[in-house]
């Protein structure tokens with residue numbers, strides 16, 4: 072259904088303003104050195120010159136802490152109050168990077184694997200993503216090695232590409248995107264001819280050939296490549312928390328007095344306690360086994376079970392790792408070795 | 410609207426049985442009769458049991474699916490949730506969500522002999538399938554049960570063991586580890602695999618189900634193989650750490666296999682294909 076329009080640099084802030092009248096708008100905001108997706112009320116709050124927000128956009132659909140229901144204990148027993156999905160807000164995220172948007176499809180695959188998760192599904196349904204194509208990249212970016220691109224439309228409802236004049240090429244991709252256009256149809260101009268979007272995209276060189284990645288990583292399972300590579304990993308879980316697709320979670324109860332709630336919290340397969348049995352037995356005993364799980368899950372188990380990869384090559388895990396573990400480098404090594 | 414998949418049913422602890430030191434069986438009944446009406450499970454499946462304020466714990470459903478209106482679980486007190494459960498009294502409320510996972514293919518076993526081999530507190534998943542088969546006794550040929558625990562005191566379901574012992578249509582072999590016997594003990598003394606080897610059940614037209622601590626399973630499989638059991642005819646269950654029970658939390662997988670969705674019931678042939686991450 073893709074339709075191409077033009078959105079002038081003057082129209083862009085007007086569009087944000089128009090959307091904010093009815094929905095909460097979020098976008099990348101600069102806070103000192105940090106760039107993060109924040110609630111905004113006008114376009115001038117948006118960061119302009121950056122590669123990628125520090126945290127991914129996954130928290131819009133999979134928050135760090137998600138209340139699952141609440142309960143009240145009294146002398147007669149326990150009352151349980153279900154959550155009300157109607158309270159999940161309609162939101163628009165503007166300026167989401169194409170890799171983050173593409174990651175939504177992988178998250179969806181995880182959460183809709185039977186039984187489908189209504190909390191996640193509702194959040195995703197009520198969030199509109201206005202992507203912003205990348206015009207700069209760094210050495211950590213490797214989306215192109217995994218079939219993505221700085222101008223990838225996957226997962227976005229509208230994708231904007233900023234041109235040299237500061238105006239935007241707007242690709243209207245879904246019915247949610249159409250709805251945004253109908254809020255302010257006059258701001259979107261018709262275009263003629265090819266606007267040559269590619270000219271305005273960052274150059275992200277291919278770091279490896281992914282054509283046989285799944286077989287190669289399967290072949291590496293019993294080698295010591297994972298142990299060797301993970302020698303320095305501390306299991307701090309930063310990589311999982313910044314990742315747009317890592318979705319491992321824990322379930323815990325939080326109680327205050329007689330009231331409490333059961334919550335779902337971000338967790339990580341890199342953590343030692345993750346699989347530890349109460350008996351003391353741990354099926355993934357070493358950090359190497361846990362690093363292997365991280366890579367196998369993303370590049371073998373998810374493709375096999377869910378038909379999507381668990382990585383879009385955003386590079387965040389490597390940017391944020393305190394001991395410089397680099398996922399692209401690790402993949403490259405096992406592709407060469409196997 | 411679809412039901413919140415994380416929302417447990419509220420169940421009343423209808424009956425508590427002390428089985429062995431730190432091991433209890435709870436009989437749970439639905440507080441909401443409509444939920445009881447709509448609920449069903451099959452033998453082999455598990456569930457998430459919770460104490461509100463303490464969290465959830467994974468146990469198999471220990472009662473047979475042939476008996477409706479309640480579910481039972483048997484658990485050992487080892488940590489936070491199981492301690493909180495142990496502190497409950499009859500009439501208290503717990504959370505229960507499930508059933509999850511696959512089932513023992515008891516229909517495929519019709520017309521065959523069944524050999525059940527269990528160690529310690531691993532009798533619960535077995536108890537469910539044993540009673541389910543006994544409730545359909547005419548569908549199966551010989552039924553033998555091997556059960557062992559560390560000491561006489563540690564044997565769970567003592568009452569039911571007695572019942573099985575007295576039934577002419579069940580062969581029950583009980584054993585305790587060397588040193589675990591009492592002067593009155595009339596059963597075997599020795600580790601489970603040793604006793605299985607000694608009694609040597611025939612592999613001809615027979616299904617074996619083995620549940621127990623990893624070391625017992627590891628030592629029992631070779632004995633069965635020596636007796637001529639094919640890996641496809643040996644069943645067991647895996648117990649990887651779980652949170653969600655439905656393939657999302659990322660905790661229980663062994664390679665590409667999710668114990669919560671593809672298991673917990675596996676054949677020895679299937680286990681042989683899995684990486685050693687259980």
Ligand SMILES: Cc1cc2nc3c(=O)[nH]c(=O)nc-3n(C[C@H](O)[C@H](O)[C@H](O)COP(=O)(O)OP(=O)(O)OC[C@H]3O[C@@H](n4cnc5c(N)ncnc54)[C@H](O)[C@@H]3O)c2cc1C
Nearest residue numbers: 349455466467468469483484485488489490491533648649
């Ligand atoms: C399919 C299946 C069937 C099972 N069937 C049975 C059965 O029938 N009977 C039985 O007795 N057992 C059974 N088990 C084992 C049982 O699930 C565990 O023994 C039980 O969950 C222990 O719970 P706990 O809260 O008492 O232990 P705890 O060790 O206190 O664990 C509490 C929770 O907190 C987490 N946790 C523990 N320590 C830490 C820490 N230091 N930091 C952060 N988090 C932590 C754990 O992940 C756990 O979820 C089964 C397990 C599986 C997977």
Ligand code: SF4
Nearest residue numbers: 304305307308310392
């Ligand atoms: S961020 Fe680095 S050190 Fe921390 S768990 Fe991930 S790979 Fe290991």
Ligand code: SF4
Nearest residue numbers: 314382383385386388
């Ligand atoms: S694994 Fe690393 S590079 Fe891949 S999507 Fe996650 S954070 Fe980005």
Ligand code: FES
Nearest residue numbers: 654657658659669
């Ligand atoms: S228990 Fe959560 S994925 Fe299996």
